[in-house]
Amino acid sequence: MDNPDLYKKSSDLRDDDHAQLLDEFAPTFNWRVDGKDSVMDVGCAGGNVTTEIVLPRLPTTFSRLMGVDVNEKMIDYANKCYKIPKVSFSTLDIGGDVSEFRQKNDPFDHIITFFCLHLVPDQKRAVQNIYDLLETNGDCFLHILADFSGFDIYKAMYPRWSEYMVNIDNFISPYYHRIDPVNMLKNHLKNAGFTQYTVVERRRIVAYHNIQEFIGAFKPIIPFFKHIPLERHSEFFDEFCKLAMEIRPDEGIQIEKFKASQNVNIFVSYKFVIAYARK
Ligand SMILES: C[S@@+](CC[C@H](N)C(=O)[O-])C[C@H]1O[C@@H](n2cnc3c(N)ncnc32)[C@H](O)[C@@H]1O
Numbered sequence: 001m002d003n004p005d006l007y008k009k010s011s012d013l014r015d016d017d018h019a020q021l022l023d024e025f026a027p028t029f030n031w032r033v034d035g036k037d038s039v040m041d042v043g044c045a046g047g048n049v050t051t052e053i054v055l056p057r058l059p060t061t062f063s064r065l066m067g068v069d070v071n072e073k074m075i076d077y078a079n080k081c082y083k084i085p086k087v088s089f090s091t092l093d094i095g096g097d098v099s100e101f102r103q104k105n106d107p108f109d110h111i112i113t114f115f116c117l118h119l120v121p122d123q124k125r126a127v128q129n130i131y132d133l134l135e136t137n138g139d140c141f142l143h144i145l146a147d148f149s150g151f152d153i154y155k156a157m158y159p160r161w162s163e164y165m166v167n168i169d170n171f172i173s174p175y176y177h178r179i180d181p182v183n184m185l186k187n188h189l190k191n192a193g194f195t196q197y198t199v200v201e202r203r204r205i206v207a208y209h210n211i212q213e214f215i216g217a218f219k220p221i222i223p224f225f226k227h228i229p230l231e232r233h234s235e236f237f238d239e240f241c242k243l244a245m246e247i248r249p250d251e252g253i254q255i256e257k258f259k260a261s262q263n264v265n266i267f268v269s270y271k272f273v274i275a276y277a278r279k
Contacts, residue, residue, distance in 0.1 A: 017204070018053050018114050021143060025276055026057050029110055030139045035061035040108040040133065042094050043116020044069050047078030051087060054112060066105070068092035095120035098129045108133055111140040118145040118173035123188050131192040131279065139278040140194075144185070146175035146201070147271035150218065153243045161236065164227040171223045181273045189277045197277035205249045207258040208266040211241060218268075244268070 031037060037059060041050040044067025055065055064086055069075050070093045078089040092101050094117070111130050120126040130140050151172045158165055175181035182199045189197045208214040215237060219225070228236050249255055249267040 018049055018143070021114075021274065022053060022057050022112075022141075025141050025274075028276060029141070030137055030278060031059065032109060035059040036063040037109045038062070038064040038106070038135075039066070040111045041065070041067045042069075042092075042111060042113035042130070043119070044078060044089060045071075045074045047074075047082045047089055049114055050078070050089075051082045051084060053114075055084070055087065062086065064088075064106075064108075066090060066108075068094070070094070070096075094129050095122045095126045098133060102133065107135040107138065109135050109138050111138070113141070114143045115145060117142060118175070119171065121170055121174060123174050123184075124191065127185075127188040128192045131194060134279050137279060139276065142185070142273075142275040142277070144175065144273050144275075145173050145270060146181045146273050147177060147269070148173070149244070149247050149267070149269045150222070151176050152247070153240055156243055157236075157239060160239075161224070161228075164232075164236075165224050166227050168224075175273055181271075185273050185275055189275060194277040194279060197275055199273060199275040202272045202274055203250075203253050204256065204270045204272075205253050206256045206268050206270075207249075208268065209257075209259055209262040209264050211264055211266075214241065214244065214266050214268075241266070 039054065039058060039062065041054050044050045047067050050065065050067035058065065066087075067075075067078055067089045069078075069089070069091065072091050075089045075091050082089070090101075092098065094113075111134060113130075117123065117126055127142075130142070134140065154165065154168060154172065158168060162168075175184060178184060182201050185199050186197060189199070208217070218240070219237065222240070224236075225233060244266045245264070247267050247269070250269060253269075255267065
């Protein structure tokens, strides 16, 4: 999760989903009449979602698009790769103290976050920060990973790899295996002060029939490699792949990219909670 280049290369599938979700939800955003909307993308990583998915969906008259991320390496990469007028990138921990950032930056009309808030253990504070960073009539779109078959694999691997899976709970969603994650998020939104909100649950299962493709997609998002000695990376990933191949898909959900009669069948399942909220 520290390598912006690798992360970007693995992003096709996520990007398709993000684009579809924005096309679905953006028409309900509280767009300004003067078209001068300001937008923040939280957890922007290397900036490709900000510039390739969010930017083309803004009115051309937008005033400001800022990608923020807690990881300085990602922000350096984004600043280096995307020099676009009215677009900027800055470090910010959305789960921390945002008061200094608020002093230096005007509030935003819209805050969008994809696939990031599951990495913030203090959800109450993250949602409150999002509220505080918004303009009076601002709104937000939150796309949060709740369940993921990878989390089940982390748990299964932990006894053998615990010395390298440092702070494992910080990398597993606070909504993981909760009975009613939709209600959990609604409570955070309500307590932060949002007056209108819609929260839905979405599931996805994606099939991989090629191990290299699976490794390419998942290695960049597994957060433990920086602690694992290089000579043990393939051993870790072999075990990860073996466990991934044992996962059977849930019934009743259409499997994306599935091809019948393949030798390799890896099913990756996700459950997201998705919120649109207005201040
Ligand atoms: C899985 S990536 C998602 C990147 C991009 N939004 C996408 O959908 O492809 C998660 C990003 O969230 C960032 N992140 C994690 N915790 C954060 C926090 N507390 N504040 C801001 N960004 C955070 C990580 O550094 C990482 O770049």
